[in-house]
Amino acid sequence: MVGKVAISAVSLVLVVGVVIGMVAVVHRSDSPDNDKHNMSASMKAVTTICAPTTYKDACVRSLESVANNETATPKDYIMAAILATLDEVKKSFNVTGKTVVNKDDDPYDHMAVEDCKDLLDDAIDTLQASYSSVGESDMHTIQDRANELRSWMTAVYSLQSSCLDQIQKPEYKSAIENGMINATQLTHNAINIIAELSEVLKTFNVPINLQANRRRLLDVGEIGEDGYPTWFGAADRKLMEAHQKGGVAPNAVVAKDGSGQFKTVAAALAAYPKNFNGRYTIYVKAGVYEEFITMDKKQTNVFIYGDGPGKSIITGNRNYGIMKIGTMKTATFSAVGNGFIARGLTFRNDAGPDGHQAVALRVQSDMAAIFDCSIEGYQDTLYYHAFRQFYRNCVISGTVDFIFGMGDAVIQNSLIIVRKPNANQQNTITADGREVARGTNGLVLQNCRIIPEKELFPLRFQIPTYLARPWKAEALTVTMQSELGDLIRPEGYMKWDGANFHQTCEFYEFANRGPGSDTSKRSKEFTKFKVLNAGEAAKYTPGQFLSGSQWLKNTGVPFQLGL
Structure with a gap:
C-alpha cells in the first residue's frame, strides 16, 4: 500500500514534529531540579498524547522509550506510536503464519487464514509507508493531512x-485473535491520537491557523452544466471528457472476439508492467467475461472502462451459501491497488439469492472512483472493504446487506434497486462496519x-425493506x-441479531424526499438516530x-464536493 496518500500522511507527522520541536525541546541538565522538570515535561507529553486513547496503559507503554529521551519532541512520540503499532501488527502476522490449517480437511478455514495473512500484510505495508516515506508529496493544511x-x-x-471475521473454527480464530490484541489496541489508540492532533498542538502552544491555505471546498452552484467543477482549467476538462467518452488511448484492449490484445481482463491486468508509473488504462469491449479478478496492491492507478453497463460485463458466481x-x-x-477507477462496466455476481454472501465488487483501494457502472447481485453485492471510495452515476442492486463494508465510502447520484x-428474508440496503468511533x-x-425491482414491486409491502442495519x-x-x-419501512432501520449495536451506531438522515423519507416513525430503539441540519450534513459530503x-479532481469522474 505504498502510495501518495501514505507519503503525505508521513509529511504530516514530520511537519508537526518540525514545528513542535522548536517549542518543546527539553534541555539536558544534571541538576535535580532540571531532572524533575524533565520528568514532568516527559510525563506531560505522554499524558497529553494518550489522553484521547481508549487503551491508555498500552499507549503509555508504547511511548516509554521516547519518554526517557530528554530531548524528545512530540513528533518523536507520534512516530513512536505508529512504529509500536507496526511492530505489533508484524507479530500478529507471524502468529497467523504459524497457524496451519489442512486444506483438504478444512478448505474454508484454510483459505480464511491465507486471506488473513494477505490482509495483515496489507496493514503492514500501510503502516510502513506512513512511517518511512518522508516528505515527497505536496503539502496540505495540517487538518487535511491529519x-x-x-x-x-x-x-x-x-x-x-476483516482478518478475524473470515475465520470460523474457534481453535484457529482464538489463536490469531489472542495474537492480535496488542496490535488492535495500538491501532485503535493511533486513530484517536490523530483525531485529537489539533488539541495536542494547542497543548504544546503551537500556533495553528487551520484555515490558512486551506483548499477551497465546493458548495452549491460551483458545478458546471457538464457535471465538472467550474474551477477546472480547459486542459483538465478536456482530459475528463476524453475519459468519459473512452477517448484516452488504452494500454490494453480486451475483446472476446480476438479483436483486442487480450481475450480476458485477467490477461490485461497480468500485463501490467513492473515499476509502471502513470495511469494504466484497460479498455474492455462489449461482451460477457466470466472471470474472477483480483487487481493486486502492486497494480496501482488502473483505469478500466467498457462500452457501458449492460454491454461490458464481468461476471461470476462464487458464493458462501452453496x-x-x-x-x-x-x-x-x-x-486492491490504490487509485482504482472504473467506468462503463457491469460487475455482477449471478449466484442468486440461494448463494447468500456473494460479492460482485470488492474495493480495498484508496482514492478509488467508480462511475457509470452497474453493480449487480443479491446479498453482499458491493463490499466497500477499506480506504476512501467514491461512486457516482452507478446502479447497485441486491437484497440483504447489499452495500456493506468498513471503508470510507460516498455513493452519489446513483440508483439503488432493491x-x-x-x-422469509427481509431486505437491508446497507450494513456498515465501523468499529472505532x-x-x-x-x-x-x-x-x-x-x-424496488419489477419482481419486488407487488410484494414491497409484504417483504420488509430497511435502509440499514449495523454490522x-x-x-x-x-x-x-x-x-x-x-x-422503505417507516421504522427505517433493523437491529443486528444478537447484538446491541442499535444503541451505539450512528444512523442519520438529511433532506430526503419521497414516501419513504418520513422520519416521524423511525425506530426509537436506535438511540443515536438523528435528522441532521445542513451544517451537520456537510461533514458527510465528499x-x-x-x-x-x-x-477526486485527478480521477476524471464528475463529482460534487458539497451539499
Missing part, C-alpha cells in the same frame, strides 16, 4: 478486523434513488438528499468526509 493519516490508520484497523467460500473470496472483481429476496470510515448515500458497534450510515420509495478536494 484526516488523511487517520483514514489510513482506520483502514489498518479494518484490515485486522460453495462455502469466504465472503472476501466470493468477489467477482477485487480492486430485489426480491428468498422466502473516531475512525474516518462509514457510508454516505447522497442524492440517490431507492426503488459493527459503531456503524455510521448517512442517507441524505435522496429519494426514498414507499418500500469534500469533507473523503477529503475529496485533494484527489
Whole structure:
C-alpha cells in the first residue's frame, strides 16, 4: 500500500514534529531540579498524547522509550506510536503464519487464514509507508493531512478486523485473535491520537491557523452544466471528457472476439508492467467475461472502462451459501491497488439469492472512483472493504446487506434497486462496519434513488425493506438528499441479531424526499438516530468526509464536493 496518500500522511507527522520541536525541546541538565522538570515535561507529553486513547496503559507503554529521551519532541512520540503499532501488527502476522490449517480437511478455514495473512500484510505495508516515506508529496493544511493519516490508520484497523471475521473454527480464530490484541489496541489508540492532533498542538502552544491555505471546498452552484467543477482549467476538462467518452488511448484492449490484445481482463491486468508509473488504462469491449479478478496492491492507478453497463460485463458466481467460500473470496472483481477507477462496466455476481454472501465488487483501494457502472447481485453485492471510495452515476442492486463494508465510502447520484429476496428474508440496503468511533470510515448515500425491482414491486409491502442495519458497534450510515420509495419501512432501520449495536451506531438522515423519507416513525430503539441540519450534513459530503478536494479532481469522474 505504498502510495501518495501514505507519503503525505508521513509529511504530516514530520511537519508537526518540525514545528513542535522548536517549542518543546527539553534541555539536558544534571541538576535535580532540571531532572524533575524533565520528568514532568516527559510525563506531560505522554499524558497529553494518550489522553484521547481508549487503551491508555498500552499507549503509555508504547511511548516509554521516547519518554526517557530528554530531548524528545512530540513528533518523536507520534512516530513512536505508529512504529509500536507496526511492530505489533508484524507479530500478529507471524502468529497467523504459524497457524496451519489442512486444506483438504478444512478448505474454508484454510483459505480464511491465507486471506488473513494477505490482509495483515496489507496493514503492514500501510503502516510502513506512513512511517518511512518522508516528505515527497505536496503539502496540505495540517487538518487535511491529519484526516488523511487517520483514514489510513482506520483502514489498518479494518484490515485486522476483516482478518478475524473470515475465520470460523474457534481453535484457529482464538489463536490469531489472542495474537492480535496488542496490535488492535495500538491501532485503535493511533486513530484517536490523530483525531485529537489539533488539541495536542494547542497543548504544546503551537500556533495553528487551520484555515490558512486551506483548499477551497465546493458548495452549491460551483458545478458546471457538464457535471465538472467550474474551477477546472480547459486542459483538465478536456482530459475528463476524453475519459468519459473512452477517448484516452488504452494500454490494453480486451475483446472476446480476438479483436483486442487480450481475450480476458485477467490477461490485461497480468500485463501490467513492473515499476509502471502513470495511469494504466484497460479498455474492455462489449461482451460477457466470466472471470474472477483480483487487481493486486502492486497494480496501482488502473483505469478500466467498457462500452457501458449492460454491454461490458464481468461476471461470476462464487458464493458462501452453496460453495462455502469466504465472503472476501466470493468477489467477482477485487480492486486492491490504490487509485482504482472504473467506468462503463457491469460487475455482477449471478449466484442468486440461494448463494447468500456473494460479492460482485470488492474495493480495498484508496482514492478509488467508480462511475457509470452497474453493480449487480443479491446479498453482499458491493463490499466497500477499506480506504476512501467514491461512486457516482452507478446502479447497485441486491437484497440483504447489499452495500456493506468498513471503508470510507460516498455513493452519489446513483440508483439503488432493491430485489426480491428468498422466502422469509427481509431486505437491508446497507450494513456498515465501523468499529472505532473516531475512525474516518462509514457510508454516505447522497442524492440517490431507492426503488424496488419489477419482481419486488407487488410484494414491497409484504417483504420488509430497511435502509440499514449495523454490522459493527459503531456503524455510521448517512442517507441524505435522496429519494426514498414507499418500500422503505417507516421504522427505517433493523437491529443486528444478537447484538446491541442499535444503541451505539450512528444512523442519520438529511433532506430526503419521497414516501419513504418520513422520519416521524423511525425506530426509537436506535438511540443515536438523528435528522441532521445542513451544517451537520456537510461533514458527510465528499469534500469533507473523503477529503475529496485533494484527489477526486485527478480521477476524471464528475463529482460534487458539497451539499
